[in-house]
Amino acid sequence: MSDIAISIRGLVTRFGRQVVHDGLDLDVRRGEVLGVVGGSGTGKSVLLRTIVGLNHPAAGRIEVLGQDTSGLGQAEWRRLESRWGVLFQGGALFSSLSVAENVLVPLKEHTHLSRRMKAELAALKIAMVGLPADAGGKLPSQLSGGMKKRAGLARALALDPELLFLDEPTAGLDPIGAAAFDELIRSLQRSLGLTVFLVTHDLDSLSAICDRIAVLVDRRIKVDTMENLLQDAHPWIREYFHGPRGRAARHVRGDGSVP
């Protein structure tokens, strides 16, 4: 098995006349947490949506878990889909279903287990993301924002995926909740051996849990470790990591020498 989980070559994404990505190359290694950052409108979420097949690229080649996504038949695509989990920004829980039923949706769709086993697995996932046991019977509208994200994560993890896509998981959470969520993702990633593709604006998340950071600039992507990106001369990257917030986040962590 190769050690590259996602490989993108020459990706071009367009909306009408607006070019979002132009010849973008990216490799995500197996078992790493890759943080994706970039200014608003640089196509972070679009990139995520393109990888999971919700957007069709104008050109380029995307390989996920060793399979070229463009040439897949329906059955192969379904099998591939069951190997990744996606957490959308607002949780995207199905509002008419309870939390437990939400987690059951992928299990019902992709497995042939007995009803009791599915229910127990769903309860396990709900407990693993740190939700109280009674949360399973609640409707999404009865949950707080942080709990919705945890529930969304439980649903994304339902099939024990190899790959986890997270779209701004800590946006809208208080700092304590955000830190707890970071910790949760890190511990799940370690214990489940996940590869995580994390779109975020949260500098604390970046420094706390990401192995490498991908920066979307000039319709391309630049991947490196935090330490090397700090030395980067690109004006946007300098502004991002050396701006007041970037400095503060690194300061708290206690590393990163400010030049």
Place this chain on the structure above:
Amino acid sequence: MEPQPGSVETRVAEGELVIAARGRWTLPALAGLDPRLAAIRPEGARRARFDLSGLAAVDSAGAWLISRTRDRLQKEGVEVRVEGAGPAQQALVEKVLAVGVPPPQEHRGHHYLVEIVAGIGEGLIHALRQTRDLLDFFGAVVIGFFRQFVQPRRLRPISLIAHVEQTGLNAMPIIGLISFLIGVVLAYQGYDQLRAFGGQVFTVNLVGISVLREMGILLTAIIVAGRTGSAFTAQIGTMQVNEEVDALRTLGLDPLDVLVLPRVSALVIALPLLTFYADMAALLGGGVACVLLLDMSVSQFLTQLGHAVSMKHFLVGLSKAPIFALLIAMVGCFEGLRVSGSAESVGRLTTQSVVESLFLVIVFDALFSILFSFLHI
């Protein structure tokens, strides 16, 4: 690609039950492994050991099987150890073991008869509350309406006109078409029956009176309830979900003034106009049917129509229009404001809004019929 599938072997060594896990303990293997594990009995051993050294892969579903079996054996008085896994697998297994097997969700177990009775009671209380809230809302709308006259700056003419256009002008094609066809149908059916008595000419009376008194207004109200009442609920409900209604409140704007009154006023203006238009379209339909299909001349039709109907019939029908408009618009806005939280509730309340406004329209139509017959109109 797939190495050995998940399997399990047990042996008893030195008074210890050894459960050796082999192969891939992952989600696809779960259904096969579960009965095997469920069949494991302590067989006199007081200690048991999960040997995970033969494990090729494990995910949280596999770890959960281990956790589940451990809990069951421990309940039977057996001491269980889990060991031999690689560091990454050990971390996962330990995490799942720490979570434990969560207690299954208990079902609300009531007798079905109790549930039926409880359901009826709940429904009744809900209906009564709903009626009270709707009356409350009606009061608020009336007060808001009069407040607009005292403080004309609360009026929103542009919004009002836009809503008249949406609810009135844009509804004209569909209402025109349906009314015309109903006119044709009435003429046909009436003609068929009346011919038996040699009273074909009274088809015109039948069409004229039923259209002007009942069919015109009722059809219009039903179409408008489906088309506009539902739109009101969906519009206001979506705004409610997006917290736009709350935003209005914090900006010092009363949602009643901004959202409800323009819609209610617009429909009270538009529905009588639409009713008049529907009446004319239906009479035209009836006329066309009489002339083209039933061999009546145009002048014959018009003369007979003049004899058959009077201003009274027309006004009886038209007088109901503002009341129905008020009912439809009020229910639509009321249900929209009751939306909370989710997209699902927008859908549910939109349906409810249409059903409720249709119900109220028919009930009030019946009340009007009784009233008019008392007054000999």
